[in-house]
Amino acid sequence: MEKNIAYIALFAALVAALGLIPKITLGFGVPITAQGLGIMLCGTILGAKRGALAVLLLLLLVAIGLPLLAGGRGGLGLFFGVTGGFLIGWPVSAYVTGLIVEKWRSGSITLVSFVASIIGGIFVMYLFGIVGMAIVLEKTFFESAALMIAFIPGDIIKAIIAGLLTAAIAKARPASLLSRQVKVTS
Amino acid sequence: MISLTSPIETRAHRWPAGLKLGLLSLVTFGLFFVDSVLFHGVFLVFVTALYALPGRLFFKNGWKHLKILWPFVFIVVAWHLFTDELPLGLTVAFRMISAVGLANLVTMTTRLSDMIDVVHWLTRPLQRLGFNPRILELAIALVIRMTPVLVSKGQSLALAWRARSNRRSGWRIILPFTVLALDDADHVAEALKARGGLTNQERE
Numbered sequence: 001m002e003k004n005i006a007y008i009a010l011f012a013a014l015v016a017a018l019g020l021i022p023k024i025t026l027g028f029g030v031p032i033t034a035q036g037l038g039i040m041l042c043g044t045i046l047g048a049k050r051g052a053l054a055v056l057l058l059l060l061l062v063a064i065g066l067p068l069l070a071g072g073r074g075g076l077g078l079f080f081g082v083t084g085g086f087l088i089g090w091p092v093s094a095y096v097t098g099l100i101v102e103k104w105r106s107g108s109i110t111l112v113s114f115v116a117s118i119i120g121g122i123f124v125m126y127l128f129g130i131v132g133m134a135i136v137l138e139k140t141f142f143e144s145a146a147l148m149i150a151f152i153p154g155d156i157i158k159a160i161i162a163g164l165l166t167a168a169i170a171k172a173r174p175a176s177l178l179s180r181q182v183k184v185t186s
Numbered sequence: 187m188i189s190l191t192s193p194i195e196t197r198a199h200r201w202p203a204g205l206k207l208g209l210l211s212l213v214t215f216g217l218f219f220v221d222s223v224l225f226h227g228v229f230l231v232f233v234t235a236l237y238a239l240p241g242r243l244f245f246k247n248g249w250k251h252l253k254i255l256w257p258f259v260f261i262v263v264a265w266h267l268f269t270d271e272l273p274l275g276l277t278v279a280f281r282m283i284s285a286v287g288l289a290n291l292v293t294m295t296t297r298l299s300d301m302i303d304v305v306h307w308l309t310r311p312l313q314r315l316g317f318n319p320r321i322l323e324l325a326i327a328l329v330i331r332m333t334p335v336l337v338s339k340g341q342s343l344a345l346a347w348r349a350r351s352n353r354r355s356g357w358r359i360i361l362p363f364t365v366l367a368l369d370d371a372d373h374v375a376e377a378l379k380a381r382g383g384l385t386n387q388e389r390e
Contacts, residue, residue, distance in 0.1 A: 002378040003371075005321060009328035010336075010371035014364065016329070017336035034360065041364065057325055064301035065190045065293045068333065075190045075293030076207075077251060077286040080214055082258045135218075136285075137262060138278050147261070161357045168361050169368070176368040 004050060007178060011042050011054035012061070019070035033070045036155060039090050040121040040162035043097025044113040045169060047179035052095035059087060085132015089125045096120035101166075101179040109170045109180070114163030121162065122155045189298045192247060196240040198295035203304045206292045214285045223273045226280035233287045244294075251290045255283060302326065321384060332370065339366050 015038035042051035058068060067074035079087055097120025104112050126148060133144040170177050198206065220226065237248045259279045266275025302323070309319050340363050347355040378384065 001384050003375040005325055005384065006328070006371045006375035006378060007368075009325045010332055010367050010374065012325075012329045013332040013336050014367040016333045017340055017367075018360070018363075020333075020337050020340075034357075037357075037360065045364075045368075057329060060305065061326065061329055064305065065296065065298055066330070067190055068329075073254065075251065075290050076210070077290035077293065080285040080289045081255060082282065136278070136282055137258075138274065161360070165357075165361055165364065169364060172361075172365050173368050176372070 007046060007176075008050050008054045008057060011038075011046055011051075012058040014038060015042065015055070015058050016061075016068035019068065020072070035070050036121065036125075037158045037162055037165075039094050039125070040097055040113075040117040040158065041165060043094040043099075043120050043179070044101050044116060044162055044166040045177055045179060046094075046098060047102050048095045048098035050178060051098040052091040055091040055094045059090065062087075080136075082133055082136050083129065084136070086125060086129035088132065089128025092128065093120050093125040096124045098179055105180070108167070109177075110163045110167040112163075113166035114159055117159035117162040118156070121159055122152065126152075190251070190293050191297050192240075192244055192294040194240055194244045194247075196244065196295050198291075199297070201295075203296045203300035204307065206296060207304060210288055210292050213288060217281050217285055221277060223277045223280070226277050226284065230280045230284050230287075233284045233291075236291060237287070248287075248290065248294060251294075252283065252287060255286055258282065318384075324384070328374065332374070335370070336363075336367055339363070 015035055018034035018038040039055060042054045045051070046054060062068050062074045063076055063079065065075050069078065078084060097116045100116035100119060101109075101112055104116075107115075126145075130141060130144045130148060133139070133147065134141050137144060166177075170180070175181075217226075217229070237245050259282070262279045262282070263272075263275050266272050266278075305322070305326075306319055309317060309322060313319060340359075343359055343362055343366070344355060347359060
């Protein structure tokens with residue numbers, strides 16, 4: 001129990017901290033916001049339930065007015081803006097990512113985490129995000145999707161990194177990879 | 187940690203947080219049922235007036251929070267100029283600014299402690315299902331405490347990297363950073379257990 005709470009809270013803090021450390025720039029000049037990567041890691045490392053709870057906890061703190069999102073943003077306004085759908089999609093995204101890593105145990109952790117991040121972190125997240133945009137902007141689903149295409153390559157890179165990082169963590173701290181634990185210790 | 191509540195005391199600071207949140211939900215929901223560009227224009231002027239009432243500094247701070255909206259406003263208006271539907275474009279843009287502006291206004295005029303009280307109240311139905319609100323409060327406190335700790339550890343990591351390499355660390359630094367967070371999580375879990383844990387409150 002204590003371990004679950006500590007991991008959930010620390011991952012919420014980790015995602016927040018990833019948004020506050022200086023922006024990470026990839027080799028060829030593409031800046032990535034590490035927070036999207038953090039959401040993927042919540043799923044791949046903590047698993048479905050705890051990953052989603054960590055993200056929910058972070059969003060709760062953002063909603064009550066703490067500046068925990070990238071660039072020191074926070075507050076209720078974010079949920080009502082154009083990108084609000086993405087925020088609402090975050091917990092679902094972490095859940096789906098975690099669920100895939102939990103259920104698909106035969107593959108290598110790198111591959112599984114990568115695929116899970118693509119499905120949960122990109123497919124599910126964009127689904128929510130684009131629906132949110134369509135509502136706020138009064139556009140059709142596909143018109144809104146067109147606005148987001150430019151961000152997909154960066155997110156695919158994030159999914160690759162999420163796969164590599166999860167595999168590295170599986171080696172460095174095998175006991176911490178809660179998504180692959182057989183029985184959860186409390 | 188600094189919350190986004192405005193230090194400039196307004197009358198709205200004293201209103202109950204639940205009332206403000208309820209009104210915000212109602213008004214925002216309502217905004218989506220009106221299509222008249224004139225209405226949304228007038229409403230935006232009203233929202234702007236609310237920002238202006240507490241004085242110039244409050245207005246400036248509020249303005250800063252809404253800056254993230256401008257790229258979207260630009261895209262929306264440009265798009266509708268292109269499709270020759272400017273009134274629709276303005277309706278969407280005005281409504282977007284009003285909705286985000288109002289929500290931000292609630293954030294700016296509500297103290298963190300009042301918000302936490304609302305969260306406590308909202309989770310009351312869950313308590314009947316066996317949910318322990320103290321665990322949520324502990325988790326909130328842990329995040330607030332540990333975020334600055336992790337940020338400062340991240341900065342030390344970045345410094346250590348810079349001392350050893352003239353290349354940028356890139357994404358590689360996230361690995362030791364995550365490992366640090368995981369170790370902290372283990373320490374926090376141990377510390378919680380050592381202090382009696384949550385077992386005397388939980389039912390599992």
